[in-house]
Amino acid sequence: MKPVLAFDIETVPDVAGLRRLHRLDPGLSDEEVAELAFQRRRAATGNDFLPLHLQRVVVISCALRLGRDFRVWSLAAPELGEAEIIQRFFDGVEKFTPQLLSWNGGGFDLPVLHYRGLIHGLVAPRYWDLGDGDHADSRDFKWNNYISRYHTRHLDLMDLLALYQPRAAVPLDELARLIGFPGKLGMDGSKVWQAWQEGRSAEIRDYCETDAVNTYLVGVRFRLMRGEISASEYEQEQLCVRAAVQRLDKLHWREFLAAWT
Numbered sequence: 001m002k003p004v005l006a007f008d009i010e011t012v013p014d015v016a017g018l019r020r021l022h023r024l025d026p027g028l029s030d031e032e033v034a035e036l037a038f039q040r041r042r043a044a045t046g047n048d049f050l051p052l053h054l055q056r057v058v059v060i061s062c063a064l065r066l067g068r069d070f071r072v073w074s075l076a077a078p079e080l081g082e083a084e085i086i087q088r089f090f091d092g093v094e095k096f097t098p099q100l101l102s103w104n105g106g107g108f109d110l111p112v113l114h115y116r117g118l119i120h121g122l123v124a125p126r127y128w129d130l131g132d133g134d135h136a137d138s139r140d141f142k143w144n145n146y147i148s149r150y151h152t153r154h155l156d157l158m159d160l161l162a163l164y165q166p167r168a169a170v171p172l173d174e175l176a177r178l179i180g181f182p183g184k185l186g187m188d189g190s191k192v193w194q195a196w197q198e199g200r201s202a203e204i205r206d207y208c209e210t211d212a213v214n215t216y217l218v219g220v221r222f223r224l225m226r227g228e229i230s231a232s233e234y235e236q237e238q239l240c241v242r243a244a245v246q247r248l249d250k251l252h253w254r255e256f257l258a259a260w261t
Contacts (some may be wrong), residue, residue, distance in 0.1 A: 003098035006063040006216035007009035007089070009109045010189070010208045011055035012196045013037060016053060017119075031197060052108070057082050058196060060089045060113075061208035063216040066096065070244040072213060076205045086113055090124035093146070097126060099153060101219045102209075103172040106149060106156040157218055157247040176214045179221055182259035185210055185252065206252040213256070217241060 002216065013034040024033055037049035059076040090113075093100070102109055117124065125133070130132040131142020146154045149164070162168035177183035187207040189193065195204050217238070224234040242260070245253050 001065065001067075003096045004065045004099040004101055004216070005092070005096070006101040006212050006219060007105070007109065008061050008102070008208050008211040009057055009112060010059045010192050010204050011112060012063075012193050013050055014056040015052045021054075026260070034193065039186045046150065055112050055116075055121070057085055057112060057116055058192075058201065059205050059208045060085055061205065061212040062261050063209075064090070064092075064098065064100075064214040065098070065216070065240075068240075070240050072207045072209055072244070073130065074209055076201065076208075078201055082116060083122060086117050086120065087122045089113070090117070090122065090127055093124065094126045095173075099155060100146060101215055101218070102154070102156050102158075103215045103218070104156065104158045104169070106159050107246055110154070143199065155219070157215065157222060161222070172211065172214060172218065176218055179218065180261040181217045182210065182256045183214060185255050185259065203209060206250075210252060210256050213245065 003045070015030045015033045018033050018037050019028075019153070022036075024036070028036070032116070037050060037054070041048050041050055059074050061074045061076075062244040064071045075088050077085065080088070092098075127146050128146050129138055130147060131139055133141070141153075144151045144153050149156075149159070158169050158172065173184040173188070185207070187203065192204055192207075195201075220229075220234060220237045220241075223229045224231065229237070242257065245257060
C-alpha cells in the first residue's frame, strides 16, 4: 500500500499582514485589527470569512498510513512559527511522496498553504512537480500530480464525491457521523479565532487532529465503495486506526473512540 497522508489545517487572521496592507494604527490590538477586517469583509461579501492569503496557519494535523503503521501528529504554533509548520509539511511530501487526502483541501487548505508558503519563501519541488522536472520519476507526475484537480495524488474527497459541483458538497462532520465515525468533537472552524485569543492552542490542535483522522476514515470507506479494498480489508483498516488511536491515550482520543460506533 502506498503511503496515504490525510491532513487538515486551522488558521487565524493574519493580523500582521492586515496591519501592513491597511496601514492601521499601531495602537490597535490584534482583536481590533481582526474585527475591523471582519467588518470590511461582511460589508463586501455578507460574511466575515477572510481571503485565503490573509489566513495564518497555526496548525497542520496529519494522519499517515505508512506500511503497517498509522501515525497522527501535528505541526503547530506556538511551538513552531508559520513558516516552519508549512515547510515541514512540504518536507514530508518530499520524503514520502504520499497520496494526500483532504476534505475541501483543493478549495481551502492547499491554496492557503500555497499563498502562505509563497509569502515565506518556502520550497516544495516534489509537490509542485508537473512532469517537467529533471529527476527520473518526474515523468510520472505529468499524468498524476498534486496540482491537477482530476488526478489522485491529491484526493479532495469532498470535491470528488460532489462531482466537482459546489452546490453538492456536504460537511465532513455530518457525513462522518452518518457513516458511524466520530465527526467533530466540541469545536469547529468558526470557533478557532476565539480559542486562539484565549490561549487554547492545544485545544485547536486536538480538534484539527480528529478532523484529519475523520478524513482518513472517510477515505477508507471510499476505497471500499470503489472496490479498491474488500470488506474484510476495510474492517482490518478500521482496527488498525482504532489500535493506533488507543495507544495515544489522550482525552480527545478517548472521546473520539467513545463516539466511534
